[in-house]
Amino acid sequence: MTREEVLDDLRKKFKDDIIEVFDKSPKRVYVEIRPDSIVQVASYIFKDLKARFNTASGVDLRYHMEILYHFLIEDINLLISLRVKLQKQKLEIDSLSPIFEGSSWIEREIHEILGINFRGHKDLRKLLLPDDWPEGVYPLRRDYKEWDKNVIRDRGV
Amino acid sequence: MSIKLKALLKSPWVFHLSTGSCNNCDIEILDCLTPRFDIERFGMLLVGSIKHADVLLITGSGNRKSMERAKRLYEQIPKPCLVVAVGECALSRGMFIHSYNCPVPIDKVIPVDVYIPGCPPKPEAIIAGVVKLIEKVRKSTEKK
Amino acid sequence: MEKTIIPIGPYHPLQEEPEFFLLTVEGEKVVDIDVHIGYNHRGIEKLSETKTFDQSTFLIERICGICSTSHPFAYTRAVEDIIPIEVPERAKYIRTIIAEGERIHSHLLWLGLAGHFLGYNTVYMWAWKLREEILDVMEILTGNRNNYAMFKPGGVRRDIKSEDIPVVIKKIDSIVSTLEMLKKAVIDDPVLHARTKGIGILSKEDAINYCALGPTARASGVARDLRKDSPYGAYDKVEWDMIVTHNGDVFDKVVVRVLETFESIKIIKNCLLNLPGGEIDANIKDIPPGEGIGFIEAPRGECFHYVKSDGTNRPVRHKVRAPTFMNLPTYKATVIGEDISDATIILAAIDPCYCCTERMTVCNTKRKKIYNGKDLIKLSREKTEILRNKMGVK
Numbered sequence: 173m174t175r176e177e178v179l180d181d182l183r184k185k186f187k188d189d190i191i192e193v194f195d196k197s198p199k200r201v202y203v204e205i206r207p208d209s210i211v212q213v214a215s216y217i218f219k220d221l222k223a224r225f226n227t228a229s230g231v232d233l234r235y236h237m238e239i240l241y242h243f244l245i246e247d248i249n250l251l252i253s254l255r256v257k258l259q260k261q262k263l264e265i266d267s268l269s270p271i272f273e274g275s276s277w278i279e280r281e282i283h284e285i286l287g288i289n290f291r292g293h294k295d296l297r298k299l300l301l302p303d304d305w306p307e308g309v310y311p312l313r314r315d316y317k318e319w320d321k322n323v324i325r326d327r328g329v
Numbered sequence: 330m331s332i333k334l335k336a337l338l339k340s341p342w343v344f345h346l347s348t349g350s351c352n353n354c355d356i357e358i359l360d361c362l363t364p365r366f367d368i369e370r371f372g373m374l375l376v377g378s379i380k381h382a383d384v385l386l387i388t389g390s391g392n393r394k395s396m397e398r399a400k401r402l403y404e405q406i407p408k409p410c411l412v413v414a415v416g417e418c419a420l421s422r423g424m425f426i427h428s429y430n431c432p433v434p435i436d437k438v439i440p441v442d443v444y445i446p447g448c449p450p451k452p453e454a455i456i457a458g459v460v461k462l463i464e465k466v467r468k469s470t471e472k473k
Numbered sequence: 474m475e476k477t478i479i480p481i482g483p484y485h486p487l488q489e490e491p492e493f494f495l496l497t498v499e500g501e502k503v504v505d506i507d508v509h510i511g512y513n514h515r516g517i518e519k520l521s522e523t524k525t526f527d528q529s530t531f532l533i534e535r536i537c538g539i540c541s542t543s544h545p546f547a548y549t550r551a552v553e554d555i556i557p558i559e560v561p562e563r564a565k566y567i568r569t570i571i572a573e574g575e576r577i578h579s580h581l582l583w584l585g586l587a588g589h590f591l592g593y594n595t596v597y598m599w600a601w602k603l604r605e606e607i608l609d610v611m612e613i614l615t616g617n618r619n620n621y622a623m624f625k626p627g628g629v630r631r632d633i634k635s636e637d638i639p640v641v642i643k644k645i646d647s648i649v650s651t652l653e654m655l656k657k658a659v660i661d662d663p664v665l666h667a668r669t670k671g672i673g674i675l676s677k678e679d680a681i682n683y684c685a686l687g688p689t690a691r692a693s694g695v696a697r698d699l700r701k702d703s704p705y706g707a708y709d710k711v712e713w714d715m716i717v718t719h720n721g722d723v724f725d726k727v728v729v730r731v732l733e734t735f736e737s738i739k740i741i742k743n744c745l746l747n748l749p750g751g752e753i754d755a756n757i758k759d760i761p762p763g764e765g766i767g768f769i770e771a772p773r774g775e776c777f778h779y780v781k782s783d784g785t786n787r788p789v790r791h792k793v794r795a796p797t798f799m800n801l802p803t804y805k806a807t808v809i810g811e812d813i814s815d816a817t818i819i820l821a822a823i824d825p826c827y828c829c830t831e832r833m834t835v836c837n838t839k840r841k842k843i844y845n846g847k848d849l850i851k852l853s854r855e856k857t858e859i860l861r862n863k864m865g866v867k
């Protein structure tokens with residue numbers, strides 16, 4: 173399949189799920205989809221288009237949070253980034269880890285540093301932060317404040 | 330005390346401990362072992378267990394999770410012992426000073442005897458640092 | 474049967490980074506593995522948001538000492554993707570040379586450590602001695618043994634002087650013969666065959682399912698290399714081959730890495746001889762709002778950076794995904810079902826920037842037996858010794 177065919181295919185197949193397609197450059201496409209349809213779209217891209225899952229990245233923006241799932245189709249050298257926007261009151265999305273294992277660790281990480289809940293993920297334990305890290309403090313959120321009273325931030329000179 | 334220290338200086342065994350470093354300092358320490366630098370000439374040996382060590386080489390910026398372990402390791406090392414902080418990270422946390430996961434500098438947790446600056450310090454610098462430490466301790470024991 | 478839990482880590486005598494594994498074994502067989510990471514987490518993604526685009530390159534370099542080119546390379550490509558801008562030809566060649574030099578020293582480093590785990594300290598010493606030569610080359614080209622600080626968004630910081638080129642080529646040529654010897658010693662050794670063949674197999678399906686990367690995937694027959702699939706730098710302008718093997722065991726991972734080293738030498742020489750003239754920096758002034766993605770083939774696999782800018786001089790979000798992050802979970806597929814004496818080498822086989830094997834947790838549950846890392850390495854070495862005697866090799 174060529175690049176155009178892939179994009180047309182996506183547009184046709186997921187007419188109702190896709191909100192916007194932003195064709196940035198020959199190698200990059202950003203597709204915004206509705207959060208509920210992430211599992212269908214992602215599994216189609218992974219299984220049928222034979223893409224490799226690169227990673228996911230979460231961002232805390234002013235009015236919503238955003239997760240980008242990056243998939244690379246190596247045969248045509250096209251990177252598709254699926255964008256989902258989550259309302260801050262309801263930070264929940266379906267997990268992709270039942271479809272492919274590769275997403276399980278990155279979901280753990282996003283859960284830990286941004287506090288987004290992944291429905292259906294088997295193992296959402298802490299990955300990076302220490303065990304005594306306080307509940308409900310997420311370091312990569314915009315409103316993160318220093319919580320530890322004992323920190324030293326000067327160089328002692 | 331002084332006789333123990335004196336014995337320790339003949340052939341110091343070092344243990345290497347990383348507390349959230351970028352690896353470079355650690356690799357340079359390992360480099361000291363390999364044929365070009367070969368610290369075994371000075372009787373130094375990198376050992377696998379903290380209980381056999383006389384000198385603790387510590388690198389990294391003191392990450393919350395590993396600092397807990399570092400503290401426990403320091404309790405296990407036979408005293409008297411010498412602690413050497415290797416690299417900018419271990420000295421003052423370098424670039425990571427404002428990181429949420431690196432709360433305090435290492436020398437606030439573990440008493441440090443010698444600081445070796447550099448990012449990373451060259452193997453020559455590490456060897457020179459340890460040798461200087463030995464000299465210093467030797468002089469201080471001789472006086473007594 | 475009685476289950477034994479073996480904690481490995483977080484501190485290990487010879488490795489660099491701390492990481493912590495919990496192996497559950499029944500008799501000699503590993504039945505479960507759990508990996509704990511985070512002993513190295515320094516919050517770099519957050520820190521990067523407080524630095525300007527230019528300052529960030531220095532921070533990114535210090536994510537990992539062995540990958541101190543890969544991360545800035547991916548990051549600068551992500552920043553260039555925001556604008557978008559092409560870097561000058563000469564800068565592309567210089568970037569390629571530095572990146573390949575790093576690949577050689579990283580693979581040699583791994584080879585040495587793998588030898589050490591198997592009880593072949595000679596391989597360890599030889600590999601690291603050779604590595605010193607490469608570090609010398611890098612010192613000539615960039616001014617430092619590690620942390621080269623060569624990359625900046627839009628180009629490179631320093632030029633390669635024309636009088637250095639013959640010196641460097643001579644040095645690289647002198648490595649080849651020793652490397653050949655090392656290759657023979659490693660690949661043709663019957664004991665090593667017996668120790669590493671058919672062990673820790675990662676099947677092709679698993680490699681795809683776990684999204685494994687780099688040499689780990691290529692050893693399982695997944696013919697993917699970003700340098701070929703999505704060419705960047707000067708990789709599409711010079712001749713080289715992708716190394717792919719099909720068994721997915723530890724031995725194949727060794728072979729892929731050793732052969733890749735030769736390819737890297739070829740690329741460096743090619744680039745140095747065909748270095749085009751001209752500018753080395755595209756002089757980026759402002760970075761517009763937008764998003765950029767950069768990925769490159771690091772020694773261990775694909776290194777992925779995502780940068781979001783809002784038009785100021787600092788990134789809003791900078792996501793870093795190192796290759797080991799994707800390769801580590803494959804342990805679930807490779808270690809389970811193997812002997813514990815093989816566990817160390819399998820854990821080391823993906824080249825995980827990892828460090829382990831000194832026990833720190835105390836499990837005083839009654840029937841749990843505890844090994845520490847040293848016992849494990851000892852087990853691994855004893856096995857080699859037994860094999861050696863059986864085969865009559867001295």
Ligand code: SF4
Nearest residue numbers: 350351416417418448
């Ligand atoms: S001092 Fe520099 S080289 Fe050493 S661990 Fe820190 S950042 Fe890495």
